[in-house]
Amino acid sequence: MELVLSMSSNVALNHTVKDDIREYWGKRSETFDLSPGHEIFNEEERTGWHALFRRHLGAGQGRQVLDVASGTGVISLLLHDIGFSVTGIDFAEPMLARARDKIARKGAPIRFVLGDAEQTLEPDATYDALVNRHLVWTLVNPDVAFAEWFRVLKPGGRLLIVDADTPVPRTLKAAWLRAMARLVGRFQKGATGHVIDRATHDRIVSQVYFSQGAEADRIVALLSAAGFTDIVVDRDLTAIHRGQGRNMRLRQRLERASQDRFAIAARKPESPSLA
Numbered sequence: 001m002e003l004v005l006s007m008s009s010n011v012a013l014n015h016t017v018k019d020d021i022r023e024y025w026g027k028r029s030e031t032f033d034l035s036p037g038h039e040i041f042n043e044e045e046r047t048g049w050h051a052l053f054r055r056h057l058g059a060g061q062g063r064q065v066l067d068v069a070s071g072t073g074v075i076s077l078l079l080h081d082i083g084f085s086v087t088g089i090d091f092a093e094p095m096l097a098r099a100r101d102k103i104a105r106k107g108a109p110i111r112f113v114l115g116d117a118e119q120t121l122e123p124d125a126t127y128d129a130l131v132n133r134h135l136v137w138t139l140v141n142p143d144v145a146f147a148e149w150f151r152v153l154k155p156g157g158r159l160l161i162v163d164a165d166t167p168v169p170r171t172l173k174a175a176w177l178r179a180m181a182r183l184v185g186r187f188q189k190g191a192t193g194h195v196i197d198r199a200t201h202d203r204i205v206s207q208v209y210f211s212q213g214a215e216a217d218r219i220v221a222l223l224s225a226a227g228f229t230d231i232v233v234d235r236d237l238t239a240i241h242r243g244q245g246r247n248m249r250l251r252q253r254l255e256r257a258s259q260d261r262f263a264i265a266a267r268k269p270e271s272p273s274l275a
């Protein structure tokens, strides 16, 4: 009995915030693709993503891209569409299972592997490009992750981060939009089918590096410290957001309009000495 007690308390002690994050996304995988803003529901949005990737990464032409935190494979498939040879990596097995099932149905030759964004175990200087969507806000050690992404990129390789600063409205207009979203939410009837465990979500947010919001400027500073150059913040995501908005309910559209949503592009220098 004593042994059982001490083992279970060790398990509890060893349960890290990363375990919490992995379990949270494992559960959310069940309904993730039901939500506009995650899965894609119209061609306008799909075309908007293709244009964003071409703008910052160029045409795929069989080049190697790593989709870090690939989830159910939405971004991996978009990169495959424009000709990249894609590897997706995620640390939540249920997400990977859904991604593998999806690409098997579509017949897309994408490799999905289990791994941590902060320690991918991929070889040095392997990828022409590295992309992630909606990962950075939930990283525990973004400095470690950015150094890892720098390591696996080839010299001259491109990085593209797509993320959002969501917890705190930063302007009066944003605060008003957030208040309207909450008001509309009270009257909006009917479930969307997409389930979020709000208590676990909020507990995780309070423990991650960007607990006060993943502000673009702070991400840029960390990327620069990791050695990336030619860093550009791109907020022209209009086509993507317009496409998503067509399938979103009013509360979600208002909530999103209150957030700063952006892409950040950067480059690993050809020669580290030029960094």
Ligand SMILES: C[S@@+](CC[C@H](N)C(=O)[O-])C[C@H]1O[C@@H](n2cnc3c(N)ncnc32)[C@H](O)[C@@H]1O
Binding pocket: 021, 022, 025, 026, 038, 068, 069, 070, 071, 072, 073, 074, 075, 089, 090, 091, 092, 095, 115, 116, 117, 118, 132, 133, 134, 135, 138, 139
């Ligand atoms: C909001 S989902 C985004 C999924 C996908 N990028 C997309 O946009 O459709 C966040 C994903 O990040 C993954 N994730 C979070 N932290 C991670 C880490 N340290 N290493 C690998 N995957 C991670 C989760 O398992 C989850 O699949």
